[in-house]
Amino acid sequence: MFPIQRRDFIIGGSALLALGPNRNAWAQAAPAMTPHEKELYEAAKKEGGELTWYTAQSDDITAQALGRSFEKVYPGIKVNVLRTTAQVAYQRVTQEIKASAIQCDVLSTTDIGHCVALKANGSLEKYVPENSSKVLDIYKNYDPDGTYFVTSAGMIGIGYNTSKVKEADAPKNWTDLLDPKWKDNIALGHPGFSGYVGTWTLTLRNQYGWDFFEKLAKNNPRVGRSINDTVTMLNAGESEIAGSGPVGTLMESVQKGNPLAMIYPTDGTVLIIAPSGIMKGCKHPNAARLYMEFLMSAGASQIWVDHFNETIRPEVSAPKGVKSAKDLKTIRPTVDQIVKGIPEVIKQWRDTFGV
């Protein structure tokens, strides 16, 4: 897929080492650049050698790692990585569309509803990456018209601080969060900011009805913005439980040495399908196409996995001891439910939680 030179191997290897122990080394020699990729690469360089990527699909560090990796594989193309929460990214993109000043080239969001809406008003460009046929089956064919593709997936469970909560006492299922013993000690994100939290809220509404959240509000949770805020709260010791706990961020934090642990609820772990698309009328269309290829490549999946996110390629597997979506019972809403439901739950959330 791309030529691994000795230099790249050393740099790549040390980059992986720098990120911590327990990495799958790039043991397999990856295939060289395909002719299609080469073509895109040349065109991208001629365009100006730059790409602007709005992403909500990970934290900043992972996003930066992906951007750096692309730059190493395709030298001469600079990637501007802008990581925000999904709603903020979407807001910026819609502002740009309204002002007819598109700055974003590739949008990676965690709310598939965004892509549906953008496609509907003709703001996404059609491009079917070569790699789109090589991803895991569950991530294929979300848009038959080829304007957006799943490039990332993640899971949400319940996290807890092991120095404050014993394993035996920890919640085992979503409904355990309603137990009054967790009052003042639960951290949540906000669906109005985070696509992950939006989907999570919708999933749990589907599962238990909105009543679940009315009761949850009585436990006085600490509401942040991003889903990653919950991990911060746990680390800070501010909350003992992350009610909407992102698996990727939390496991990465554990690996840094923080006293956290993940619970995969018995009723199901929420699975987030996160798509990306190319903005129509963007400044660097060829670089954008190349980036879409990259995001769906094994190399990108390796980086996802290194940061405890899900892999979307079958060749890449999760590190030892880390559960992956295929090992778990997962629950998630349908695309239609997401499109209609997320704005609804945002409004309901504001009414129930006051912000």
Add this chain to the structure above:
Amino acid sequence: MSRLKLTGVSKRYGDFLAVDGIDLELQSGEFVSLLGPSGCGKTTTLRMIAGFVDPTLGAIEMDGQILSSPSGSVPPDRRQMSMIFQSYAIWPNMTVEQNVAFGLELRKIARAEVKRRVGEMLEVVHMNHLADRYPAELSGGQQQRVALARAIVIRPSVLLLDEPLSNLDATLREEMRFEIRRLHDEFHVTTVYVTHDQAEAMVTSDRIAVMNHGRIEQVDVPRALYDRPKTRFVAGFIGRTNFIEGSSDGHQIAFDGFALPQSSFERDVAAGSKAVFSVRPHSMRLSETPPAERNGAVGVVVVERAFLGEHWDYVVRPRDGAQTLRVTTSPMQDFPIGATAWLEFEPRQMALIA
């Protein structure tokens, strides 16, 4: 017992001796000026009397009680004195009435009584029609009156004034000089007045202390300071004067270009010694014709002249001398430049300085 007494008061700032051994006594109701050029220490002395500055040496007493000494002093708010500042220090955010009432209110006087006394005081200074005005709406002279009213209404034991008229124009200054004196007379306030303007001091004061380089050179009634200055500085500072030096041979004193007999002077100058006299410009007479008594006169040439309306200012030079002398004459006596004339001396008005 004197009202206010300064004994050996000195103030040193690092190496600089601002005030050097001041002795001064004021009787009750007396109006004394501290007169001198800038930097002579008069304001520092005043501030020591007020209690804003502590003396390095010496003591300040009032009615026998020690107010200031190097070891400690009564703070200004407890001295029962009042002060008028150079900038008047009228509080611009209060009306005239509120300004004047301030001191009375501090003394916990009943409101009705305060209003009455303020009203009275404002009448005295002719300001009661402006009682509700703010200082920004008043002229310089009016602000001055407010300052006076505020200071006097509390019946201070001593009233201190720090060059209060220096911000006013000439006409206003003259008017306010009399005003200040009038108020003093009406209320019999013991007053210490600091100024560099000798005319002000002369008009207002019972006595004047002339200060120079931190010391008092002479304390006297105005007339005596004028006619009988004891030092060169005092002579030159109060009014204009000519300094002429002469040497005595026992019979006459020889000056530059002329001589006067020893006998015409009140005091003898020892033979062989020198003497400096202060001769006021108006104490000499300029005439066209030689005077009868030749001994006290000298022929002169007119070098410069200026007509000032009320008098002529002449600069003349004795025919046989180099030093010029200033003479004033009435407006009628018109001598052109270069003309010759006779200058007649009045030895009794010649003050022996040194």
Add this chain to the structure above:
Amino acid sequence: MTDNSLDVRAVNFAGVASRLRRLDASMLLWLALIAVLVFLILNPVLRLIVSSLQETDTGHFTLANYRSAYGSLRHLESLAHSLELGVGVAILATCFGVPIAWAISRTDMPCKAFVRLMVFAAFVTPPYLGAIGWILLAGPNSGWLNKVWMALTGASHGIFNIYSMTGLILVVAVTSFPYTFVFTSSALDLVSSEMEDAANILGARTLRTTLRITLPLVTPAIIGGIIISFLEAIALFGAPALIALPARFNVVSTQLWQFFEYPVRVEEAAAYAMPLLAITVLMFWVQRRILGRRGYTSVTGKGSERRMIALGPWRWAMLAYALMVCALSVFLPMLVLIQAAFAKAWGRGFSLDNLTLHNFYYLLFEQTQAKQTIINTFLYAAITAFAAISLTLAIAYVVNRKLVPFSNVLAFLCMAPFVVPGIVLAIGFYAAYASPPLALYGTATILILGFTTRFLPIAYTSSAAGLRSINPEMEEAVRVLGGSRLLAIRKVLIPLLKKSLAGAWILVFIPATRELSSAIFLVGPNTRVISVMLYDLSEEGNFEVLAALGVILLVVTVVIAAIGSKVIGRDFMLRRNS
């Protein structure tokens, strides 16, 4: 023999042609300046007002925006919260700033230079950074202060909860009090000690004199400080976003942000923003009424010597108070921020194995945006400062020398942005200039224009003050000798104003580096500034990197300000370096 006869043309001043020439030049100047000011100020504000009455996408007149903006109880509550925040901050900032200003300006309190430095540090610290510091300090379960309390008393809960209105008021007040401090102490510096002596000798002691004479004399400054801190507080975005949201209440600024979520509802946002504008105008009207006819400056020029009041043992009490305020605003937040900046995981505390330089390394070398963001921030702030100072100097000159008729209109327009909260101004700019035809969305231009407008009032006040201190006779001397007005300006005025202008530059530069409320609406992906990046980083809770970025911001700002003040020989309050 030089020719001293008059130029005939100069003498023919009665001719129509020469009259026209004179009229033209001044008219042109006036028109040019007005055009700039209209572009910067009037147009955005008018567009805002017009937008609030327009229907989205169709532009028809409607009151629906106001209905939906104010029909909701939640929205009204947010407004009430903003007012509560503003009043609380104004009171607290005054309590902090005024006594310290008095102590420094008029008494013999020790360690003045240190306290002034700390006030400056508080001035340089953006409110949102202070908020982060206080979250680390007083998060109800995790904050350092609470941990200390729990350790000392064995309690299971901390006693400080930063996620509350009280917490928010404290956080904002400790970064706002430099305003009240600067206003009050500048005014106090001008009060002649004779004012106090006069009260003294009439029988009033220190406290009574201070309360009845000294402080009332600087009432305009104190009121000015109160108003500024109130207005700043209600327009703030960053600190409320960080603290109010987890505390589950909204203020107007965070509510406005929601109107900018998808779908963007500029019209509703405009309608919702109107009260902020109205409140600001009201504040200034109130100020004029209170101050009324009374004068406040000392009426004569002489005797403005200032002596320090000797406080005796009380000076230690004053110092203790000042240090307490400094602790709240600088020491404590800075301490925890620096700890977090150098920590692998800030929650693990002050241990040696928790130390790392990685956060800085990450920012400067790995994070693609950080370097550019840092450069952007200081570059835009510098350009803003230059633009604002140049424009306001020109206007102040025209106004002060009365070169054109109705010059007061220019002055009024320069001060008008004061009345518009930053966030509202940004929305107005967005409404007016982001879309075609100008299409300035995401450019550095719109950001700089927005900032320049926002800081026009400060720049104008400084320029006008500087100009007022120059006697016009200086330039007249040049003109009598035959030089043109421009020559006089170039050779006489500008050199004389150098120091004052440099001081004004710093006064615009520093707030521009930390501005968030207006930046958040106007930045594009390539024009991000540090404040927005800090906000974005706070969204994912990466406090370590955030703290490191904050430290970089503070260090560079302080260094630039220090260099600047050395160069001009005065500190940030434009006092001579003693």
